[in-house]
Amino acid sequence: MEKKRKGTKGRAVIICLAALLAADILLAVMLVGQRGAGENLSEGEEIFGGGGTSGNDSGKKDPPFTGGEKDLPGEPSFPEDFDNNRVEEFLAGMSLEQKIAQMFMVTPEALTNYTKVTAAGEVTKQRFMQYPVGGVIYMAGNLVDPEQTREMLTNMENYSIEFLGFPVFLGVDEEGGTVARIAKNKAFKVENVGDMSDIGASGDYDRAYLAGCTVGAYLADLGFNLDFAPVADVWSNKKNTVVKYRSFGSDAELVRGMVTAQIKGFSEQGILSAVKHFPGHGSTAADSHKGAAIVEKNLQELLECDLVPFKGAIEEGVPFVMVGHLSLPQIIGEDVPAVLSREIITGILRGELGFDGIVITDALDMGAITDYYNCAKASVMAVEAGADMLLMPKDFVEAYEGVLDAVRRGELSVERINESVRRILRVKVEMMIRK
Numbered sequence: 001m002e003k004k005r006k007g008t009k010g011r012a013v014i015i016c017l018a019a020l021l022a023a024d025i026l027l028a029v030m031l032v033g034q035r036g037a038g039e040n041l042s043e044g045e046e047i048f049g050g051g052g053t054s055g056n057d058s059g060k061k062d063p064p065f066t067g068g069e070k071d072l073p074g075e076p077s078f079p080e081d082f083d084n085n086r087v088e089e090f091l092a093g094m095s096l097e098q099k100i101a102q103m104f105m106v107t108p109e110a111l112t113n114y115t116k117v118t119a120a121g122e123v124t125k126q127r128f129m130q131y132p133v134g135g136v137i138y139m140a141g142n143l144v145d146p147e148q149t150r151e152m153l154t155n156m157e158n159y160s161i162e163f164l165g166f167p168v169f170l171g172v173d174e175e176g177g178t179v180a181r182i183a184k185n186k187a188f189k190v191e192n193v194g195d196m197s198d199i200g201a202s203g204d205y206d207r208a209y210l211a212g213c214t215v216g217a218y219l220a221d222l223g224f225n226l227d228f229a230p231v232a233d234v235w236s237n238k239k240n241t242v243v244k245y246r247s248f249g250s251d252a253e254l255v256r257g258m259v260t261a262q263i264k265g266f267s268e269q270g271i272l273s274a275v276k277h278f279p280g281h282g283s284t285a286a287d288s289h290k291g292a293a294i295v296e297k298n299l300q301e302l303l304e305c306d307l308v309p310f311k312g313a314i315e316e317g318v319p320f321v322m323v324g325h326l327s328l329p330q331i332i333g334e335d336v337p338a339v340l341s342r343e344i345i346t347g348i349l350r351g352e353l354g355f356d357g358i359v360i361t362d363a364l365d366m367g368a369i370t371d372y373y374n375c376a377k378a379s380v381m382a383v384e385a386g387a388d389m390l391l392m393p394k395d396f397v398e399a400y401e402g403v404l405d406a407v408r409r410g411e412l413s414v415e416r417i418n419e420s421v422r423r424i425l426r427v428k429v430e431m432m433i434r435k
Contacts, residue, residue, distance in 0.1 A: 084426075107138070175246055
C-alpha cells in the first residue's frame with residue numbers, strides 16, 4: 001500500500017507537464033522511425049500459447065478546478081474547429097458490415113483466432129480488414145515490455161488509419177492498485193499509483209488528479225488512447241469485495257470529486273476515460289463476473305447516491321460510460337442485467353442524466369451474460385437497449401453475425417446502427433483533430 005503524499009496542485013501540474021512533454025518527444029521519435037522500421041515480430045512469433053480472460057472523507061479538499069463554463073450535462077466536449085461533416089463523410093463511406101464491426105471492442109485473440117497475441121502482424125492486418133473493429137482491449141498477457149507494446153499498438157493504429165482513415169480505440173484496464181495490467185509488470189518500470197480507496201481516504205483531490213496524470217502519461221507513451229477507468233462506484237456495502245479497493249470510498253460527493261479530478265488528469269495526457277460500472281456496483285454483494293449482481297435500490301435512491309459520481313463524470317465531458325452487469329428489480333421489475341436494459345441505458349443514462357457519449361457494455365463474456373444468453377442474442381439486446389459498443393463477447397464472430405442478421409431481418413434498423421457509429425466517429429474525429 002503506497003505511503004500517503006501531501007500532493008499540491010502546483011506540483012501535480014508541473015509533473016503532468018513534464019510527463020506530457022516527454023511523451024510528445026518520444027512519440028515524435030517513434031513516428032519518424034516507424035515507416036522504415038517495419039515489423040520485428042513475424043506472424044509465427046505472434047502465437048505464444050496460453051490464454052487470456054477477460055471511506056473516510058475527513059479533511060477533504062475542494063476539487064482543483066476553477067474558472068470557465070462547464071459543458072452542459074451529456075454534451076461532448078469537442079474542439080472549436082470540430083467539423084461534423086467529417087463524421088458524416090466517414091459514415092457515408094462505410095458499408096453496413098464495417099459499421100457493425102465498429103461497434104465491437106475485442107481482445108487481439110478474438111480478432112485473430114490466435115491463442116495469445118503479442119504482436120500485430122500480417123494476420124492481424126488481414127483479420128482487421130475483414131472485421132474492422134472499433135477497438136481492441138489488451139490484457140496483461142499481451143503486454144511483454146515497452147518496445148514490444150509500442151510496436152504492437154503502432155501497427156494496430158496504422159492498420160486502422162490506412163484502411164478506414166480514422167483511428168482505432170486501443171484500451172486497457174489500468175486503474176492502479178490491484179487492477180494494473182502494466183504497472184504490475186516490472187518490465188515497464190512505471191509507478192503503481194496504488195488503490196483508489198487509499199487516494200479517496202486521503203480526501204485530497206489533487207492525488208486523484210495526479211494519479212490520472214501519471215497513469216495517462218505512461219499509457220500515452222506506450223500508444224494507448226483509452227483507459228477503462230476511473231471506477232465511479234460508491235462503496236456503500238461493506239460486504240462488497242469486488243470494488244472495495246477500487247472505489248474512492250463511501251461518500252458519493254467525495255467519489256464524484258475524485259472521479260472528475262482523475263478524468264481531467266487522463267484527458268490532459270490524451271487518454272480517453274471509460275467511467276464504470278453504471279449505474280453503480282458499490283451496493284451489491286455478488287461478483288458480476290460469476291453471475292448477476294443485484295442492486296436493491298429505486299431510482300430516487302440511486303440519484304441520491306450511486307449516480308452522483310456518474311453525473312459528475314458526464315458534466316466533466318467523459319467520452320465513455322461502461323454499463324455493468326447489474327440487476328435492478330426495483331426499477332425494471334425483472335432480473336435483466338443493466339447492459340441489456342433499455343430502461344437503464346436509454347431511460348436513465350441517456351434520458352435522466354443526459355449522456356450522449358459512447359455507452360459501452362462491461363465484458364459480455366462474464367457469467368451474468370453467458371449463463372443466460374448466447375452471444376448473438378445478448379449483443380442484439382444490448383444494441384436495442386442503447387449500447388454503442390459491445391465489449392468482449394464470448395464469441396466475437398457469432399456476436400457480430402447476430403447483429404448483422406438482426407439488421408437484415410429488420411429487427412434492428414440501419415439508423416439505429418448509424419446512431420451508435422456517429423457517436424464512435426465523433427470521438428475518433430476529435431482524437432484526429434487534437435493529435
